[in-house]
Structure formats: structure tokens, C-alpha cells
Amino acid sequence: MSLSRRALLTAPVLAFPTIAACGVQQRSADPPAPFPADRAPRSGPPRPPGADPSIVTAESVDTASPTGAPADTAHATARSTASATPTRAEIISRYQGVQPTAWGLEVTGVITRLPTRDRVIALTFDACGGPHGSGYDQALIDNLRENGIPATLFLNSRWIDANPRVCRDLAAEPLFEIANHGTVHRPLSVSGRSAYGISGTHDAGEVFDEIAVNRDRIQALVGRPPRFFRAGTAHCDNVATAIVADLGEHVVNFDVNGDAGATFSAGQVTRAALTARPGSIVIAHLNHPEGGTAQGFAKALPQLAAAGYRFVRLSDQIRAAQ
Numbered sequence: 001m002s003l004s005r006r007a008l009l010t011a012p013v014l015a016f017p018t019i020a021a022c023g024v025q026q027r028s029a030d031p032p033a034p035f036p037a038d039r040a041p042r043s044g045p046p047r048p049p050g051a052d053p054s055i056v057t058a059e060s061v062d063t064a065s066p067t068g069a070p071a072d073t074a075h076a077t078a079r080s081t082a083s084a085t086p087t088r089a090e091i092i093s094r095y096q097g098v099q100p101t102a103w104g105l106e107v108t109g110v111i112t113r114l115p116t117r118d119r120v121i122a123l124t125f126d127a128c129g130g131p132h133g134s135g136y137d138q139a140l141i142d143n144l145r146e147n148g149i150p151a152t153l154f155l156n157s158r159w160i161d162a163n164p165r166v167c168r169d170l171a172a173e174p175l176f177e178i179a180n181h182g183t184v185h186r187p188l189s190v191s192g193r194s195a196y197g198i199s200g201t202h203d204a205g206e207v208f209d210e211i212a213v214n215r216d217r218i219q220a221l222v223g224r225p226p227r228f229f230r231a232g233t234a235h236c237d238n239v240a241t242a243i244v245a246d247l248g249e250h251v252v253n254f255d256v257n258g259d260a261g262a263t264f265s266a267g268q269v270t271r272a273a274l275t276a277r278p279g280s281i282v283i284a285h286l287n288h289p290e291g292g293t294a295q296g297f298a299k300a301l302p303q304l305a306a307a308g309y310r311f312v313r314l315s316d317q318i319r320a321a322q
């Protein structure tokens with residue numbers, strides 16, 4: 001992807017810093033934004049995977065040069081040690097001096113849509129944790145269970161710590177896949193970039209910690225490591241994205257902003273969810289029961305089902321890394 005293309009993709013995000021994800025800090029720092037008009041052109045006839053530059057499939061993750069480094073050096077190195085998960089020291093050594101060339105929600109290597117043209121949608125719900133983000137939206141989860149709707153739940157370590165009983169319950173629910181939402185909920189950067197006023201990780205070692213500490217928590221909870229990662233605020237750079245891949249996970253963001261960091265009213269959530277199209281990945285939150293998320297999805301999901309959509313976990317559609 002050229003820099004100009006990358007700039008085109010990220011420019012609307014910079015121009016309209018819509019809250020997509022995560023945490024009370026941006027909730028107070030930024031007023032709730034309307035649903036981003038800049039994402040509206042995604043409606044319209046479905047395009048085949050590969051025709052849309054924003055579609056990043058697992059296949060392209062495997063073939064991309066996530067660091068932008070010449071000759072895919074980092075990628076080749078990752079391949080050579082694919083059978084063993086790198087240690088923190090190995091990650092630091094591998095990425096020493098590598099500078100990021102992209103930053104945002106949709107950098108190369110980040111999956112934002114499912115690799116399908118079928119009428120399927122992946123619902124993803126983040127649980128961000130922290131002093132003001134450790135609630136549990138039981139009404140939302142109950143609605144999914146009662147209607148047999150699968151979903152992928154991105155859990156942060158702080159939320160896991162605050163909700164041990166609920167976590168065991170969610171982990172045991174076959175409808176749900178547990179994914180990695182980081183250890184302390186930081187934007188994933190090797191150079192300390194921030195998003196919504198939240199300071200990002202500063203180097204490859206901190207990136208490793210943000211991924212691997214929570215990975216181990218989830219492995220202990222579920223019995224296997226998570227396959228998917230989403231950073232706090234969903235922002236990452238392309239070097240950090242490569243590190244996620246080296247550790248055996250894919251960065252997954254979204255193409256439908258379902259609740260704007262749990263700031264949307266129920267009506268806004270419903271309207272946002274109904275913009276989903278074949279292959280959409282919807283982001284919303286399960287940690288703010290006071291918001292409009294549960295009520296909004298309760299209205300939207302039957303309408304989407306009536307329109308012929310079915311719901312999947314990310315693993316149902318995205319093949320394992322090779």
C-alpha cells in the first residue's frame with residue numbers, strides 16, 4: 001500500500017476523530033461524535049475481497065510486509081521461527097531500530113472485514129477495564145445467549161481482574177470466542193504515539209507486554225491462546241501489528257462503529273448496526289451497561305436476521321495463521 005493510499009484511508013479518521021473504541025478517557029476528552037459520515041461510502045454493492053483496499057484478509061496478512069521493511073526481512077524472520085513463540089528479548093532484538101511508517105485504525109496487516117461476500121456479520125464487543133470501564137452489560141450478553149447469536153469478546157486484563165466470575169462464565173459459553181484486548185489498554189506503538197489522549201506503548205518490549213501478558217491471562221481462562229488482538233483505542237502502528245503477528249495473533253478492527261465507545265444512544269446504536277453489509281465486523285462494548293448498546297442491538301439484530309444475515313465469531317471466517 002502506498003503512503004498516499006494509506007493517507008487516504010486514515011485521513012477521514014484524523015479529520016473526524018470519532019470515538020470508535022474504548023475507555024472513559026476519550027469519553028471525557030472528546031464529545032460524542034455522530035456516526036462517522038466518512039465511513040458511509042462503505043454501503044452499496046458488495047465488492048469482492050481484494051477490490052476494496054480497506055479489506056485486509058488473513059491471506060493478505062500473511063503476504064504483506066507489515067513493517068514496510070525492504071525485502072520482507074521481518075516477515076522472513078517471523079517465518080523462520082514460526083514454530084516457536086518469540087520471547088520478549090527476541091522481539092526486542094528483531095525490531096530494534098525499525099521505524100513505523102503507518103498509524104491508525106486500518107494500517108497494513110489489520111483486518112477490518114471478513115474475507116467473504118456472504119451475508120455474514122461478526123459482532124465484536126470490547127471490555128476495556130480500568131476504574132471507569134469495568135462494568136458488565138448483562139442485558140447485552142443475555143440477549144445474545146437467548147437468541148443463540150455468536151460473538152467475539154475482546155477482554156482486557158483489567159476487566160478480567162474486575163470480573164472473575166463473569167469471565168469464567170463467558171469463557172465457558174460456546175457461543176463466544178474470547179480475544180485479546182491488551183494488558184493495560186494502550187494504543188499499540190513502538191514510538192509512544194497516543195490516541196484520544198491515551199499514551200501508547202513506547203517500544204517493542206512494551207508492545208510485547210501489552211500483547212503477551214493478557215494472552216497468558218486468556219490462555220489460563222480459556223485453555224488456549226487467543227487468535228485475535230485489538231489494541232486499546234484500536235490504534236496501532238505497522239511495526240506493532242507485525243509483532244502481534246509474530247506472537248501468533250491477528251489485529252482485528254472493524255468497518256462498522258456500533259456504539260462509538262459506548263457513547264451512542266440506543267437509537268444511534270441501532271442505526272449504526274443496520275449499516276452492516278456482507279462481511280462486516282462490528283465493534284461495540286460490553287463494559288458500559290449504562291449506555292445504549294444493549295437496547296440498540298436488541299432492536300437491530302432481529303432486523304439484520306430478517307434481512308438474511310447470520311452472525312459468526314471471527315474464527316468461523318478467518319483461517320488460522322500459517
Ligand SMILES: [Zn+2]
Nearest residue numbers: 022126128232
Ligand atoms: Zn477498549
